[in-house]
Amino acid sequence: MAVIEEGAAAGNVSATIEVRNKSNRDCDLYGYAGLQLLDAAGHALPTHVVWTTNSFFLNTPATESMVGLPAGTPPITPDHPIAGHAYIPLSWDDVQMPCSEVAQLQVTPPDASTSLVIVAAPPTGQPAAMDVCSGGTIDVNPTRAASY
Numbered sequence: 001m002a003v004i005e006e007g008a009a010a011g012n013v014s015a016t017i018e019v020r021n022k023s024n025r026d027c028d029l030y031g032y033a034g035l036q037l038l039d040a041a042g043h044a045l046p047t048h049v050v051w052t053t054n055s056f057f058l059n060t061p062a063t064e065s066m067v068g069l070p071a072g073t074p075p076i077t078p079d080h081p082i083a084g085h086a087y088i089p090l091s092w093d094d095v096q097m098p099c100s101e102v103a104q105l106q107v108t109p110p111d112a113s114t115s116l117v118i119v120a121a122p123p124t125g126q127p128a129a130m131d132v133c134s135g136g137t138i139d140v141n142p143t144r145a146a147s148y
Contacts (some may be wrong), residue, residue, distance in 0.1 A: 021069035034108035046136035
């Protein structure tokens with residue numbers, strides 16, 4: 001998993017986590033990921049996850065659908081979307097206090113029992129951390145497949 005993009009508008013921020021399957025078995029994802037915000041030392045920060053089909057960045061509500069992840073998909077690269085990868089859309093505000101500087105995300109894929117800690121910022125020269133406000137409130141949309 002990796003954060004691949006981040007954008008902002010009118011006090012709202014969005015990011016996308018790309019997920020790939022590097023195991024030797026196919027798997028499916030359906031629904032919402034779990035999320036814990038972490039500081040640079042890996043300590044938990046206040047986190048309030050809202051599973052929702054809505055977002056400031058969506059024109060219409062997101063839909064829940066099965067996302068197939070074939071075994072051994074190609075690595076995550078700046079070229080996306082990539083067939084066979086899944087995407088976890090996030091959004092939050094960076095205005096309403098209190099705010100936290102988030103350096104890492106602990107992500108649990110839908111229906112999974114284990115999580116993975118990833119860097120909270122995309123590898124594109126963006127800031128190394130993201131400011132999440134409203135006491136750590138972060139909207140998570142349903143996991144989706146690549147769209148072309």
